[in-house]
Structures are given as structure tokens and as C-alpha cells.
Amino acid sequence: MAMTFDQNANDDVADFLLEHEERITEDWLRAGFFAQHGGQEPEQARADCRAVLAAVADAARTGRAHDPAAPGFLQVRALLGDLVAMRTRHGESPSQTALELSRLKQPVLDLWTRHRRGDDDLTAHAVLLSTALDTLRLAVVETALSAGADIIAYQQQQLMELSTPVIKLWDNVLAVPLIGTLDSARSQVAMESLLQAIVDHQAAVAILDITGVPTIDTMVAQHLLKTAMAARLMGAECVISGIRPQIAQTMVQLGIELGEVNTQGTLADALAYALRRIGLLVARAENA
Amino acid sequence: MEARVVTIATELDIVRVRQTVRDIAVRGRFSLVEQTKLVTAASELARNALVHGGGGEVSVSAEPAGPGVRVRLVFVDHGPGIADLDQALTDGFTTGSGLGLGLGGARRLVDEFHIESTPGRGTTVTISSTSGGVVR
Amino acid sequence: MRPTGAVPVLTLGDVVLVSIQVELHDELALRLQQDLAERVAATGARGVVIDVSAIDIVDSFLAKVLHDISATAAMLASTAVVVGIRPAVAITLVELGLPLRGLRTAPSVDVAFTMLGVRQSAGSPASTVPPPAAEHPSSDVGRGRRENVGAHEQLPPSPRVREMG
Ligand SMILES: Nc1ncnc2c1ncn2[C@@H]1O[C@H](COP(=O)(O)OP(=O)(O)OP(=O)(O)O)[C@@H](O)[C@H]1O
Ligand SMILES: [Mg+2]
Numbered sequence: 391m392a393m394t395f396d397q398n399a400n401d402d403v404a405d406f407l408l409e410h411e412e413r414i415t416e417d418w419l420r421a422g423f424f425a426q427h428g429g430q431e432p433e434q435a436r437a438d439c440r441a442v443l444a445a446v447a448d449a450a451r452t453g454r455a456h457d458p459a460a461p462g463f464l465q466v467r468a469l470l471g472d473l474v475a476m477r478t479r480h481g482e483s484p485s486q487t488a489l490e491l492s493r494l495k496q497p498v499l500d501l502w503t504r505h506r507r508g509d510d511d512l513t514a515h516a517v518l519l520s521t522a523l524d525t526l527r528l529a530v531v532e533t534a535l536s537a538g539a540d541i542i543a544y545q546q547q548q549l550m551e552l553s554t555p556v557i558k559l560w561d562n563v564l565a566v567p568l569i570g571t572l573d574s575a576r577s578q579v580a581m582e583s584l585l586q587a588i589v590d591h592q593a594a595v596a597i598l599d600i601t602g603v604p605t606i607d608t609m610v611a612q613h614l615l616k617t618a619m620a621a622r623l624m625g626a627e628c629v630i631s632g633i634r635p636q637i638a639q640t641m642v643q644l645g646i647e648l649g650e651v652n653t654q655g656t657l658a659d660a661l662a663y664a665l666r667r668i669g670l671l672v673a674r675a676e677n678a
Numbered sequence: 679m680e681a682r683v684v685t686i687a688t689e690l691d692i693v694r695v696r697q698t699v700r701d702i703a704v705r706g707r708f709s710l711v712e713q714t715k716l717v718t719a720a721s722e723l724a725r726n727a728l729v730h731g732g733g734g735e736v737s738v739s740a741e742p743a744g745p746g747v748r749v750r751l752v753f754v755d756h757g758p759g760i761a762d763l764d765q766a767l768t769d770g771f772t773t774g775s776g777l778g779l780g781l782g783g784a785r786r787l788v789d790e791f792h793i794e795s796t797p798g799r800g801t802t803v804t805i806s807s808t809s810g811g812v813v814r
Numbered sequence: 815m816r817p818t819g820a821v822p823v824l825t826l827g828d829v830v831l832v833s834i835q836v837e838l839h840d841e842l843a844l845r846l847q848q849d850l851a852e853r854v855a856a857t858g859a860r861g862v863v864i865d866v867s868a869i870d871i872v873d874s875f876l877a878k879v880l881h882d883i884s885a886t887a888a889m890l891a892s893t894a895v896v897v898g899i900r901p902a903v904a905i906t907l908v909e910l911g912l913p914l915r916g917l918r919t920a921p922s923v924d925v926a927f928t929m930l931g932v933r934q935s936a937g938s939p940a941s942t943v944p945p946p947a948a949e950h951p952s953s954d955v956g957r958g959r960r961e962n963v964g965a966h967e968q969l970p971p972s973p974r975v976r977e978m979g
Contacts, residue, residue: 396903410945459741459742461908464740464741464742467742523903532742581905582711582901582905585901585904585905588899588901588921589900589901589921592921592922593922594925614908616905616908619902619904619908620901620905620907620908621903621904621912622897622913622919623899623903623907623908623913623914623919624898624899624900624901624904624919625897625919625920625921625922625925625926626921650915689840689841690839690840692839692840693837693839696837696871696974697837700871710901710902711901711902711905711906713902714870714871714902714903714905714906714911715905715906716908717870717871718871720871721871721873722873722874722910725840725873725875753949762847762964769911775879776874776875776878777874777877777912778913779874779910779912780874780909783874783909783912784913785908786909786910786911787906787909787910
């Protein structure tokens with residue numbers, strides 16, 4: 391391609407990258423970062439390379455070569471995250487990954503120099519190209535960091551789901567016994583898993599048992615109330631059982647009313663109510 | 679930050695706004711509940727821009743935020759504006775035939791809500807929510 | 815879902831059944847509301863079952879339409895039951911401030927038919943457990959329960975006096 395000076399430097403660099411896609415891909419595959427690990431197909435590694443190259447070109451073209459949050463980089467964020475995660479799974483250390491990443495830059499700069507031999511006015515272009523590749527590295531590092539945060543968030547979520555088991559007590563009757571301190575996040579998770587379970591089990595009655603909950607704040611009480619209202623919208627009834635006297639007292643002091651919610655003394659009371667509600671009779675065997 | 683702009687001139691545009699927001703929320707890995715809340719808030723504000731503001735537009739953008747993605751929506755119209763914002767935000771207040779829940783409800787459904795209005799000039803409502811609701 | 819076309823309304827014996835499978839824009843929702851009222855008046859149906867299980871968002875406009883359908887049905891001596899509201903939609907409605915207290919709801923069309931006292935449609939065997947109406951638990955059980963307010967008082971009042979339904 392004949393370069394002319396009225397062309398914008400951003401476009402020049404972007405075009406250069408895309409035109410030499412084949413060559414750069416070869417170099418990058420040798421650099422390690424994209425190389426296949428385990429199940430990674432060579433064709434896949436090649437496609438990943440091209441996607442990342444396109445992202446760098448896009449960032450350069452839109453004048454965002456310095457910005458790891460540029461749309462181009464954002465688009466490959468998930469891909470970069472997967473690549474980093476894959477390397478981590480194969481026991482590669484972060485510094486090894488960083489080293490491989492730093493190797494992506496030199497071959498591209500070399501290619502540029504060869505390509506532009508004798509053209510001194512293009513220093514700005516080389517700086518731009520170098521910046522874009524450095525930013526790619528930064529984007530990968532940011533992705534890796536947030537992947538760590540993701541894992542922590544995921545584990546917290548898992549823990550919360552574990553601590554809010556949904557139990558099927560009878561056909562069409564579910565219970566969620568909550569144990570321990572309820573914070574806002576946990577009661578939110580409990581609410582969502584209960585409502586999903588109502589769909590999955592076609593439940594008519596869902597019991598939230600809070601016998602094992604020592605205290606409740608306004609936010610949590612609000613969540614319980616909202617759960618009951620949402621369940622009703624889905625065509626099920628939500629019953630709250632096991633409200634301790636202290637909790638009842640606190641709630642009254644806080645001005646929280648559970649007026650619309652069906653409350654039952656104990657889980658057993660709630661089950662008895664639920665069975666009546668779905669049209670079942672419980673009777674002693676000798677009377678039957 | 680990449681921004682997509684959707685014009686709000688007809689009822690069908692409200693549906694288009696919802697689809698655009700759903701799209702970006704899905705890509706930002708919003709949970710189903712988070713998506714639904716954001717899309718519903720967007721639907722309310724798009725309808726307000728159309729019905730009360732005489733039409734307008736929304737710009738939709740996403741940026742990384744911690745482990746998740748923050749989606750920001752800016753609704754702009756050049757309609758009559760709102761003289762008393764507190765009143766407009768009060769649940770049940772309406773000058774039309776709605777329920778008067780749009781503004782107050784939208785505010786409850788998102789992480790951040792900001793409204794600016796100049797009577798005679800128009801209204802701008804900015805909302806944003808971030809995915810990964812557990813660790814906010 | 816594509817925002818086109820009208821929503822087909824079926825009559826099954828005593829019940830008018832509609833399953834919303836398209837993304838409802840406002841005009842379509844209003845048309846449906848009108849179609850349903852006309853069909854109920856024409857057939858004297860005892861029930862209207864609205865299946866919304868395919869709907870992934872209900873904003874205040876559509877919620878008001880559902881409420882108005884239910885209130886209109888009540889005036890025509892019929893009962894509307896909304897079926898299959900998804901969990902995420904239910905949570906959002908509550909957060910929005912629209913718990914739709916007067917609305918009758920059911921988890922499935924079968925249950926809705928049972929609630930209306932109608933035999934299930936052909937091909938769907940009666941469920942072993944007769945599921946009760948969601949909003950009418952027997953009031954003699956349960957401590958501190960309040961009776962549900964009537965269908966016409968459930969929505970927050972607006973400062974303007976207006977007629978609903
Ligand atoms: N973009 C806007 N331009 C001018 N006025 C507005 C705008 N948005 C809201 N308002 C005013 O604020 C009031 C309250 O708005 P809100 O969305 O809460 O209720 P609504 O639109 O009347 O009813 P709905 O519950 O159906 O949304 C409106 O009735 C209107 O007077
Ligand atoms: Mg509104």
C-alpha cells in the first residue's frame with residue numbers, strides 16, 4: 391500500500407496491522423501467549439490471534455490506542471480472560487504470562503521498521519503502534535485481575551446458594567430453612583432461589599423458615615416481604631415460619647409489618663397449613 | 679466508552695430500546711434479575727420521553743467496573759420539562775393516565791439514578807447499573 | 815420476540831384463553847385488552863386465562879393493562895387469571911411498586927382452569943393435587959393475616975381522581 395501523508399496516522403497503523411495479519415499471526419503464535427494448550431485447536435489459536443489483532447487495530451483507528459477501555463479491547467475482554475484463565479489452569483505463573491505478552495510487541499515493531507525503511511517522517515506512527523501494543527498488555531493484565539475478583543464473587547455466590555437450600559417437603563410444597571445471620575445479599579439470593587424453585591417444582595406453597603435466624607434488619611425484612619409478594623404474582627403462596635419473639639419485637643419497633651404475609655409459628659405449623667391448603671387431610675391412622 | 683443511540687419517536691421505539699438494553703446487559707453478564715430490572719427501568723423512561731417529552735433519544739453505553747460491567751443509559755428529550763421533580767418522583771403522581779410509578783419505580787430498579795429538567799427546555803434522566811450484584 | 819401481529823384469542827368452552835407469544839408494544843396490548851373484553855361479553859365466558867410465561871418484561875404500562883383486563887372481566891361477571899409470571903418479572907414488578915394485589919395468578923394454565931372450576935383442556939390430565947387460588951387462602955388459618963384488598967383498590971392512588979377499568 392502506498393502511504394500518503396494526508397492520511398491519518400491512526401488509519402495507517404490500523405491498516406498496517408490488518409494487511410499484515412497473516413505474518414503477525416505467525417509471529418504471535420511463536421511468541422507463546424496464543425499457543426495451544428491441552429485441547430486448544432491450532433485453528434482456534436489462529437482465530438484468537440486475528441480477533442486480538444483486529445481489536446488493537448480498532449483501538450488505533452478510533453484514536454484510543456492508549457485506552458484499555460477502548461471498544462476494541464472491550465470486545466476481546468472475554469477472549470483474553472479465557473486465554474489467561476486457560477494458562478492459569480495449566481499452572482503457568484502470572485509472570486510467565488506477562489513475559490509472553492511482552493514478546494508480542496517486538497515482531498510487530500520489527501515488521502513495521504522493515505516495511506517503512508527509509509521513511510523518517512513516520513516516527514509518530516511507530517510510537518502509536520508501540521502504544522497500542524502496550525495497551526493490549528495492560529488490557530490483559532486488567533482482565534486477569536478482574537478474573538480473580540470474578541472467582542471470589544463466584545465463590546461467595548456459591549457459598550450463599552449452599553447456605554440457602556430449597557427442600558421439597560411434599561408435592562407442591564417447598565421449604566427454605568434459613569440459618570445464621572441474614573444480610574441483604576444473602577436474603578436476595580434466598581429470594582431468587584426460592585422463586586426459581588417454585589417454577590421448577592410447580593409449588594403451590596413455599597415456606598421460608600427463619601427459626602435459625604438470630605436477628606433481622608429492615609432490609610432483610612423488606613426482602614422477605616418482597617419474596618412473598620413475588621411468589622404470589624407467580625401463583626404460589628409464601629409462608630414465613632419461625633419468627634422468634636425477639637425478632638417480632640424488633641420488627642415492630644422498626645415499624646416493619648408483615649401484614650400481607652402468612653406467618654406460622656413453627657415449620658410444623660407451616661407444613662400443616664400447606665397441606666390443608668393443597669387439599670390434603672392429615673389424620674391419625676387408627677381413625678382412618 | 680462505546681455508545682449506541684436509539685431514537686424514541688414511536689411506541690415501537692420503546693420496544694427497540696428494551697431490546698438494545700437487554701442486548702448490552704446480556705453481553706455485560708447481568709444476571710436475569712438484573713437484566714429484567716434494567717430493561718424495565720429503560721422501558722419506563724423511554725415511554726416518559728415519548729409520552730411526556732414528545733420524543734427524544736437514549737444513548738446506551740457499557741464500561742468495565744470491577745469484576746463486572748456498568749451499563750449507563752442517558753435519556754434526553756426537549757419536551758416541556760418537569761417543574762417539580764420531587765412531586766414527579768412521588769409514587770402515584772401522574773399528569774397523564776398512567777400509574778405514576780415510572781420515575782419512582784425506575785429509580786428503585788437501578789443502582790444510580792439522576793434526573794435534570796428545565797421547564798420549557800426538556801428532561802435528561804441518567805441511570806446506571808453494574809453486573810455482579812452479589813459483591814457490589 | 816418480534817413486535818408484530820395481533821395476539822390470537824381462543825375460546826375453550828367456558829373460558830377465553832390467550833397466550834402472549836410476541837413482544838407487546840403498547841398499541842398491541844391495548845388491542846388485546848379490547849379484544850378480550852369483547853370476547854368475554856360475546857361468549858359470557860366465566861373465565862379469562864392470560865398466559866404470560868413467554869414474556870420477559872412487564873413494565874408499568876403492561877401491568878396496568880393486565881390490571882384493567884382483570885377489572886373489566888370482573889365487571890362482566892368473569893374472572894381473569896394471569897398465568898406464568900416469571901420469577902425475574904415478579905421480583906421486578908414488586909420492586910417497581912406494582913405487586914398487583916387484586917390480580918388472580920396461577921403457575922400454569924392447568925391450575926388456572928382448576929381455579930375457574932373448569933375441567934382441564936383435552937390432553938392435559940388433571941393434576942393429582944387440586945391447586946388452590948393463590949390469592950384466596952382460607953382466612954381461618956394463619957396468624958396476623960389480612961384479607962386481600964379488592965381488585966379496585968390495589969394500585970397506588972394518584973393525586974388525580976380517575977376511573978380505572
Ligand atoms: N420526560 C418527561 N418530560 C416531562 N414530564 C415528565 C417526563 N417524565 C415524567 N414526567 C412527569 O412526571 C410525572 C410522573 O412520571 P411517571 O413516569 O412516574 O408516571 P406516569 O408516566 O405519569 O405514569 P406511569 O406509571 O405509566 O409511568 C408524569 O405524569 C409527568 O407529568
Ligand atoms: Mg411514566
